[in-house]
Amino acid sequence: MSSFLYRLGRAAYRRRGLTLGAWLVVLIVVGGAAGAFSKAFDDAFTLPGTQSQQALDSMRLTFPQMSGASGQLIFVAPSGQSARSAGLRAEVERTVKDIRAVPQVDTVVSPYDPLISGAVSADDSAAMVSVQFDTQMQNVTESTKSRLEHLAADLQQRVPGSTAQVGGEIYTQTGVQLSIVEVIGVAVALVVLLLTLGSFRAAGMPLATALLGVAISMGLIVFSTAVAKVNSTTPMLALMLGLAVGIDYSLFIVSRHRDQLASGMDPEESAAQSVATAGSAVVFAGLTVMIALAGLSVAGIPFLGTMGVAAAVAVAIAVMIALTLLPALLGFAGGRLPPRSRTPKTRSLARRGSAGLPLSEPRTPARTRFALAWVQAVTRWPVATVVLVIVALGALAIPAGSLRLALPNNGTQAAGTPARVTYDLVTDHFGEGYNGPLIVTADIIQSTDPLGLMKSLAAEIRKLPGVVQVPLATPNRSADTGIIQVIPAAGPSSSETQDLVNRIRAMAPEFNDRYGVDIAVTGATAMQIDVSTRLALALVPFAVLVVGLSLILLTMVFRSIAVPLKATVGYLLSVGAAFGTVALVFEKGWLNGLLNVDQTGPVISFLPIILMGVLFGLAMDYEVFLVSRMRENYVHSGHFAPHERARHAVESGFTSSAKVVVAAAVIMFSVFAAFVPEGEATIKSIALGLAVGVFVDAFVVRMTLVPAVLALLGPKAWYLPRWLDRILPTFDVEGESLQHQLALADWPRPADDHAVYAEGVGVEGRKGGLFSKVDVGLRPGELLVVEDASATAKTALLLALVGRLKIDSGQVKVAGLVLPEQAGLVRRRTAYIDGRDEAAFERRLAAARRAGARVIVIDDADEVRSDTARAALAELVSPASGDAAPADAVAPLDGAPAVLLGVVHRSAVADLVPDSAWQLVLAPPPDPSLGDVPAGRSGASLAAGPGHH
Numbered sequence: 001m002s003s004f005l006y007r008l009g010r011a012a013y014r015r016r017g018l019t020l021g022a023w024l025v026v027l028i029v030v031g032g033a034a035g036a037f038s039k040a041f042d043d044a045f046t047l048p049g050t051q052s053q054q055a056l057d058s059m060r061l062t063f064p065q066m067s068g069a070s071g072q073l074i075f076v077a078p079s080g081q082s083a084r085s086a087g088l089r090a091e092v093e094r095t096v097k098d099i100r101a102v103p104q105v106d107t108v109v110s111p112y113d114p115l116i117s118g119a120v121s122a123d124d125s126a127a128m129v130s131v132q133f134d135t136q137m138q139n140v141t142e143s144t145k146s147r148l149e150h151l152a153a154d155l156q157q158r159v160p161g162s163t164a165q166v167g168g169e170i171y172t173q174t175g176v177q178l179s180i181v182e183v184i185g186v187a188v189a190l191v192v193l194l195l196t197l198g199s200f201r202a203a204g205m206p207l208a209t210a211l212l213g214v215a216i217s218m219g220l221i222v223f224s225t226a227v228a229k230v231n232s233t234t235p236m237l238a239l240m241l242g243l244a245v246g247i248d249y250s251l252f253i254v255s256r257h258r259d260q261l262a263s264g265m266d267p268e269e270s271a272a273q274s275v276a277t278a279g280s281a282v283v284f285a286g287l288t289v290m291i292a293l294a295g296l297s298v299a300g301i302p303f304l305g306t307m308g309v310a311a312a313v314a315v316a317i318a319v320m321i322a323l324t325l326l327p328a329l330l331g332f333a334g335g336r337l338p339p340r341s342r343t344p345k346t347r348s349l350a351r352r353g354s355a356g357l358p359l360s361e362p363r364t365p366a367r368t369r370f371a372l373a374w375v376q377a378v379t380r381w382p383v384a385t386v387v388l389v390i391v392a393l394g395a396l397a398i399p400a401g402s403l404r405l406a407l408p409n410n411g412t413q414a415a416g417t418p419a420r421v422t423y424d425l426v427t428d429h430f431g432e433g434y435n436g437p438l439i440v441t442a443d444i445i446q447s448t449d450p451l452g453l454m455k456s457l458a459a460e461i462r463k464l465p466g467v468v469q470v471p472l473a474t475p476n477r478s479a480d481t482g483i484i485q486v487i488p489a490a491g492p493s494s495s496e497t498q499d500l501v502n503r504i505r506a507m508a509p510e511f512n513d514r515y516g517v518d519i520a521v522t523g524a525t526a527m528q529i530d531v532s533t534r535l536a537l538a539l540v541p542f543a544v545l546v547v548g549l550s551l552i553l554l555t556m557v558f559r560s561i562a563v564p565l566k567a568t569v570g571y572l573l574s575v576g577a578a579f580g581t582v583a584l585v586f587e588k589g590w591l592n593g594l595l596n597v598d599q600t601g602p603v604i605s606f607l608p609i610i611l612m613g614v615l616f617g618l619a620m621d622y623e624v625f626l627v628s629r630m631r632e633n634y635v636h637s638g639h640f641a642p643h644e645r646a647r648h649a650v651e652s653g654f655t656s657s658a659k660v661v662v663a664a665a666v667i668m669f670s671v672f673a674a675f676v677p678e679g680e681a682t683i684k685s686i687a688l689g690l691a692v693g694v695f696v697d698a699f700v701v702r703m704t705l706v707p708a709v710l711a712l713l714g715p716k717a718w719y720l721p722r723w724l725d726r727i728l729p730t731f732d733v734e735g736e737s738l739q740h741q742l743a744l745a746d747w748p749r750p751a752d753d754h755a756v757y758a759e760g761v762g763v764e765g766r767k768g769g770l771f772s773k774v775d776v777g778l779r780p781g782e783l784l785v786v787e788d789a790s791a792t793a794k795t796a797l798l799l800a801l802v803g804r805l806k807i808d809s810g811q812v813k814v815a816g817l818v819l820p821e822q823a824g825l826v827r828r829r830t831a832y833i834d835g836r837d838e839a840a841f842e843r844r845l846a847a848a849r850r851a852g853a854r855v856i857v858i859d860d861a862d863e864v865r866s867d868t869a870r871a872a873l874a875e876l877v878s879p880a881s882g883d884a885a886p887a888d889a890v891a892p893l894d895g896a897p898a899v900l901l902g903v904v905h906r907s908a909v910a911d912l913v914p915d916s917a918w919q920l921v922l923a924p925p926p927d928p929s930l931g932d933v934p935a936g937r938s939g940a941s942l943a944a945g946p947g948h949h
Contacts, residue, residue: 001283002276002738003821009275009327013268016331023212023325030219039225040139041232048302050530051505055441055522062441062481068106069137071168073099073129073152074425075111078161082124083111088159095155095164096129102151104144106134118430118469118487126429133170140170149418167410167422169524186211188670189247196663197254202337205254205329210246213321217242217314224310231303234310236675236683240690241614242314244671245289245621248664249282249322252625255660257330258337267337271330276738279323281624284557286319288550289617295545296606296613299538301531304606308613315617371658375651378704379711386712389705390573393696397576399583405536406493406602407528411435427491433468436492439523440484440504446516450475453515454482460507461486466500492525493602501529532605542609546616547572556728557624558631559720566709567627570701571619575612577700578693582607582685595676595688603685610686615693618668622702626661629653630710634718646714650707658703665698737821744811744818754813755780755855755898756801761810763796770796771922772809780854781896783877783917787906791860793922794902798857801900802830815854829853835860835902841869845876853897861901862908874912877901 012019075092077083083092089112099108111119111127120127131148133140148166156164186207193203221235256278260270293315296308330337378385410419411427426434440461447453451474458473461484472485486504490496504521511519547568554564582603584590589600630653634645672694675687710717730737748757755778762772771793778784788794799805801812803819803826812819815829831848835841835858848856856876858864864873877899903909906919 002280003741005279005283005323006272006276006738006741008323009279010268010272012275012324012327013271013331016328019324019328020332023216023321027212027216027219030216030223034219034222037226038222041225041234042229049300050527050534051520052522052526052530055439055520056527058481058520059439059441059483059522062476062478068133068135069140069170071131071133071148071166071170072422072426073131073148073155073164073166074126074422074429075129075155076126076163076425076429077124078159083120083127084124088127088162091155091159092127092129095151098151099129099131099148102144102147104133104135104140105131107132115474116471118434118471121429123429126425128426128430128434131168137169145170163425165418165422165425167419167426171410171413171417171419171422184674186243186671186674188674189667192663192666192670193247193251196251196659197258199337201333202254202258205326205333206247206250209250209321209326209329210243210318212325213246213318214239214242214314217310217317220313220317221310228306229302230306230310233683234303234307237307237610237686238311238314240672240675240683240687241289241293241311242318244668245286245315245618246318246321247667247671248621249286249318250326251664251667252278252282252660253322253326254330261335261337267330267333267335271327273738273742274330275323275327278625281628282319282322284553285617285621285624286315288553288620289315289614291549292546292613292616295542295549296609298542298545299535299606299609301534301538301606304535304609307610311614371655372651374658374703375654375707378708379647379650382708382712385708386705389700389708393573393577393700396696397573397580399581399588400576400579401583402587403579403583403608404493404495404587404602405532405605405607407531407605409436409492409528411491411493411601431468431487431489432491432494433488433497436488436497436525437523438486438488438497438501438504438521438525440486441520441522442482442484442511443480443518444475444482445480447479450479450482453517454484457482457511457515457517457519458484460511461504464500464503464507466490466496466503488525492528497525498529498532501526528605535605535609539608539612543612546612550616550620554620554623555720555724556730558627558718559725559728559730560631560718561720562713562717563627563631563710566706567620567623570623570697570705571616573705574619574693574697574701575615577696578611578615578689579608581692582689585688586685595684597684607685607689611689611693614690615697618690618694619697619701622661622665622698623706625664626654626657626702626706627710629657631718643714646717647711650710654703654707661698661703665694668694669698741818741821744813747811747813752813752816753779755782756784756812756814756900758801758812759810761797761800761812762808763800763805764808765792765796774810774920774922776801776920778855778898778900778918780898783899783901783913785901785903785906785909785913785917785919786922787903787919788922789904791904794904795859797922798859798900798902799832802832802855802857803827804832830855830857832857832859835863838864838866838869842872845872849876849897855898855900857900857902859902860904861912862903862905870912873909877912877917878914 073095075083075088075095077085077088081088083089093110093112096108096110099105109116109119109130109132111129113119119130133144145166152164152166156162190203190207193206194200197203217238218235221230221238224230253274257270257274260273261267265273290312293308293312297305299305410423411432413420413423423435426432440457442454442457444450444453454473454475458470461467462470466489467486468489469487470484471487473482475482486500488497488500490500501521504519508519511517550568550571551564554567555561558564585592585595585597586600586603589597591597592600630649633652633656634649669691672687672691676684676691746752748754748759756776757778758774758776760772761774761776763770774797776784786794786797788797796805800807800819801814803814803823806820806823814826817826817829819826831844831851831853833841833844833848833856837844841864845856845858858873858876861873864870901909901913906913
């Protein structure tokens with residue numbers, strides 16, 4: 001991956017104008033599409049497959065007048081007067097009549113309707129008008145709401161000293177709202193960037209790229225409302241994450257670039273290497289965040305899955321911009337990014353950096369003294385550090401056990417909003433349960449007395465504990481379905497209301513036996529309870545997915561068993577601390593005034609799953625950026641003794657990356673924390689959890705616990721069984737492969753013309769080495785015969801030399817490309833043909849020559865037997881084969897291709913192979929009659945031509 005990113009970074013640097021223009025075009029197109037096709041956000045919670053959703057869908061057919069959105073008008077009589085008095089009743093009835101004429105209103109129920117009970121408070125101080133709309137909540141227009149508010153104000157004006165307020169379900173919808181506090185978060189990020197990078201030009205790049213990515217992401221989300229249902233919370237989550245990771249990802253690359261500039265590296269080479277090394281870590285970190293966010297669909301809740309996908313897209317855009325637009329901006333800056341002051345050590349490395357060679361030795365300038373002192377302090381007594389961190393974070397996680405979950409309702413809205421004022425008035429005069437009525441539907445099609453049956457069902461439900469009132473029980477006009485409105489004693493988000501829903505549902509078998517009806521509980525409150533239950537059940541499988549994923553991905557990245565286990569434990573500690581802090585603030589009321597939390601109670605029910613997913617990705621960010629430098633230094637410090645090597649890797653890796661990780665964590669913390677004081681109630685608890693989680697994970701877990709654990713484990717921290725190392729794919733986050741590729745750029749000599757050059761090549765099989773210490777040198781137009789009586793080693797060598805099999809030792813370049821890093825390019829420039837497949841032999845050989853293959857391998861050439869096939873093979877290996885290629889052939893860059901023939905016995909191709917061909921014998925012939933081997937041309941080493949070795 002690092003090789004691909006190296007080429008990508010260099011291309012973006014060189015074509016900076018085109019790259020910048022392309023991203024600006026994307027922004028314009030996305031913005032235009034969003035403005036032309038977007039629709040309103042949809043805040044309706046749907047939960048396919050649940051009883052409440054099925055009953056609600058059925059109601060839209062059988063009780064259409066009850067399936068739309070609902071609202072309330074609460075009238076509070078002047079002090080000392082009764083809402084039932086004739087004068088006040090007349091004023092309320094007048095308002096009820098006016099409401100019936102408002103567009104989108106389907107039915108209005110007067111509090112004085114004889115068929116309705118409980119619409120006037122027990123002390124006669126207040127009356128409640130119920131309004132049913134003919135459309136869903138998200139479709140109720142602002143003009144309709146404004147008209148209702150005007151009628152309420154008019155009623156209040158006609159009755160001096162009274163209060164009239166409109167609220168209810170139609171006011172639970174909230175759009176995307178930004179405040180000055182979020183801007184302050186961006187300003188804090190800019191300050192941190194300035195302090196970290198030391199110049200406005202360098203600091204502006206991460207901020208500019210992050211803002212561009214966020215703008216594109218927001219445009220895509222708004223545009224997606226034209227084709228999908230998108231919750232209004234979705235863009236806020238994408239905004240938080242897109243801004244945070246966009247700044248951080250660019251910061252990591254810019255910081256690496258400036259380090260290399262300070263070492264004297266050419267700006268273009270530095271940009272390419274920064275994208276290849278730090279960019280590899282960015283790709284992996286972004287991938288983990290995206291996978292975790294996409295994993296939110298595990299809950300099976302549509303709006304949550306949409307939210308996760310949208311946020312994942314925002315992260316993906318941030319990654320793509322960091323890998324393409326950022327190196328383009330670095331190209332515009334050229335050498336004008338002021339590097340840090342050089343130390344004697346960096347001056348000694350300048351020559352290597354300017355030549356494009358890897359700079360693996362860490363610098364320890366004076367400003368890293370604090371980082372060095374910190375890591376030495378936490379690793380001096382690693383056992384004490386580990387115990388202290390685990391105990392402290394474990395204690396902080398204890399309050400999480402009392403965390404209550406629920407979906408948002410009007411009681412969580414900001415104080416002073418119409419929804420919140422109405423909610424509080426209803427609670428004060430009627431009881432909190434009136435804010436969350438339940439709807440029980442009954443299938444009464446077989447009943448001969450629908451009215452009597454509904455009355456009996458209502459009487460049974462009225463007896464249940466937790467029921468305050470059953471104000472309505474009626475069949476529909478066709479007498480096939482009945483509804484019962486149930487007012488619980490507790491609020492919509494309370495555990496008591498959830499228990500009541502479960503009790504009513506548990507009565508279904510009894511009602512079926514006694515009355516022959518099927519019942520279901522639905523309504524907004526029941527839907528919220530079902531959503532919370534589904535989310536709670538999804539937590540365990542989601543946690544298993546996230547933790548299992550972290551173990552697998554980190555094992556692939558760090559080639560270690562201990563590092564992934566340690567990272568996963570640290571992640572769980574961070575999540576626990578975040579949950580505990582949220583519980584302290586939103587359940588216990590700690591710091592409520594400072595954080596502008598005006599009401600304690602349950603937090604939004606999808607907070608745990610979002611927090612677990614997002615923090616997983618962010619925790620892996622810091623793990624990768626910190627530990628990858630430690631492993632990079634461990635890999636390149638083999639001259640130390642094992643334990644000293646491990647200690648040196650921890651200290652040098654920490655000091656090399658501590659400052660940028662601190663800056664990234666402070667930025668991300670600031671962005672998340674900015675959404676807490678003035679954020680929506682829905683997003684406030686999520687933002688607080690993310691801010692605390694980032695702070696704890698970066699400063700307590702990654703920068704304290706991680707170095708202590710690695711110091712405690714020593715060399716064992718980097719152990720991975722060989723069998724596991726072979727089967728796991730390699731991410732090369734540290735850029736080790738790129739460094740190998742750059743180191744061999746002029747190997748074996750500058751402007752070398754070998755088609756194949758290998759030294760000390762070896763490949764190990766499952767039961768031991770297939771071959772080892774093989775040297776090969778072959779120029780264009782030359783022929784090599786590889787003989788192996790056992791056949792196995794011969795095939796393995798040929799596959800390895802053309803990038804089809806990974807080598808385990810040695811150095812190989814094919815057509816100027818380094819293996820195994822550029823194996824994909826090698827495969828495209830070479831051809832491997834199996835001589836045993838005689839039916840396709842001639843066709844594949846002709847195709848290879850037309851494609852201009854630089855190297856052609858014919859394995860099992862002694863199995864080519866037909867006259868035409870052998871003639872084609874003879875034409876290939878003859879000295880003049882370069883002139884006998886097909887007329888439409890693409891000539892190899894350096895003339896005729898180099899050819900390798902794999903045989904079990906050379907005698908089988910003796911009539912085809914010219915005397916000038918080189919031969920490599922991997923296993924000596926068992927019988928002298930199999931053919932003579934020219935002197936000096938057998939064994940594991942081959943000279944590629946006269947005068948060359």
